[in-house]
Amino acid sequence: MIQTLPLALPRALVDTHRIDLTALYSKGWGVRAYDTAAAPNGDVYALYGVHRYTYGVADGEENPEIANFGYRIITRYSADGDVLASAVCCPS
Secondary structure (H helix, E strand, C coil): CEEECCCCCCCCHHHHCCEEEECHHHHEEEEEEEEEECCCCEEEEEEEEECCCCCCCCCCCEEEEECCEEEEEEECCCCCCCCEEEEEEECC
C-alpha cells in the first residue's frame, strides 16, 4: 500500500516569509523531496527543500516577506504517518 506523508512547514517559516499555502508553484515557491529513510522502530525521516524565487526581487532583499529563500526541512514521522518533529536547517 502506498502511503503519503504530510509536509510539515513550521509556522514560523510560513509567518516570517508570508508563504501563501494556496498559491501554485508557478507563483514562485515550491517544495522538493530529497530523501527519506526508515528507522527500525518504524519512524520515517524525510528531507525536503522549500524555496521561493520571485522574478524581479533583488538577491539582497532584506524584507523576509518578499525576499527569495531556500531552506532544508527534516521531518520525523511515526509509523502511522503522524508528524512527530520538524526542523528547519541550512538556509541558502
